[in-house]
Amino acid sequence: MVEKAMKDVHYSVKPNRNSKQQALEVIHLIKAVLPLERAMMRLKIESSSKEAKKLLEKFSTFASTVESLHWDSGELTLILLIDPGNYRQIDELVRTDTKGTTNMEVLSLKEVIEGDSFLD
Template sequence: MAGGRRTFTPANQQRLTNVSVVRMKKGGARFELACYKNKVVEWRTGVEQDLDEVLQMHSVYVNVSKGQTAATEDLEKAFGTSDLDKIILEILRKGELQVGEKERSAQTETMAKEIATIVSQKCINPQTKRPYPVTMIEKSMADLHFSINTNKSVKQQALEVIKQLQEKQLIPIARAQMKLKLVFPGKEAKKLKEKALPFIASIEDEDFLGDITEIICLVDPGQYTALVDLVSAETKGRGQVEVQTVTNIADGDENL
C-alpha cells in the first residue's frame, strides 16, 4: 500500500503467546525454551513423551518474551555442542520452569494433594493396620514444613514424605504390605519355599493342589522385585507371583 509503513521482525526473533518458559543459565549466559503450559511437568514425570507436544518451537532462545533465539556459536560455547536436540533435552531436564505466582500457587496446591494421596494409598498406621486419611497426611506434611518442588514428580516427593515421617516419627507410619499369591510347581516347591521365606513377612495360607503349591503371603514392597526374580529363576518361568492387594488392611475393611 502506497505510503504505508512496514514493520520487520529480525530473523532471530519469533513472537510467541500463551507460553511456559523453561530457563537455564550455563556458561555465563541464559537460555530458554518456549513450551506449552502444563506439558513440561508431564514430560518430566513421563506422562508425556512426545517433544512436539511439549515445545511450542524447536528452538533455543535467549529471551522467549522478546522472541530472541540463541546464536549457534553461543550454544556451542555453553554446551560444547551444536546438536540442538541434545541442548533442548538438557534444558528441559535441568532448567527451571518459570510460572506466575498465581499459577505456581495453584500448581503447588494440586501437587501437595496428589503427594498426600499417594502416601495415604501406600502407607498404613502400623498400630491399626489402616491407611491414614489424605487430610491427616496433608497436616503431617505441613508439620514437616515439606517444601513442594514443582520440578520433581509427585511420586518422588511422596517417597521423600514417607521417609521424613518415619525419621521424625510425627505419626506412626509404615509402608503397606503387599498380599501375594505364590504358585510353585513340581517337586522343588518345598525347597523354593525355604528360599523365598527371607523375602516374606508372614504366610496367611498354604494349599497343595496335586504337584502345585500355592502360598498366600504378605511382603514388604521393597522385597517384591527380588521375590519375583527368585521365583522366575528357580522355576525357569513356570512359577507365578500374583498381586492380590497392595494395601494391608484390618479385618472387616474392604480390599483396596
C-alpha cells in the same frame, strides 16, 4: 492431617525443588510424629516343582507374613504378604529358579485393615 504433621516437624514446601525429593524428605520426618508404615502386597504363589520345599524357604525369607500354606499332592500353594520393595527379587526367583513350574499372582497391591479409628 498431613499438613498438621508437616507443621509439627517444621517443614515447608520449596517451590523450586523436585517434588519427589521433597516428598521423600517429609515422609522421613513425619515418621517421627505419625506411625507410618509401608503397605504390604499380597501374593499367591503356586508351584508344582520338585524343589518346592527349597522354594518355600526362599519365599519365606522375603515374606513379612505367610497367610496360608497348602500342600496338595506335591503342589505348593502359598499366600504371603511382602514389602513391595521385594517384589522384583521374588519375580526374578520365580522366573529363573523354577523354569516355568511356578506361577505368581498379585492378589492385592495393598493390605487394607477396615474398621473405625480416631483421627485428630
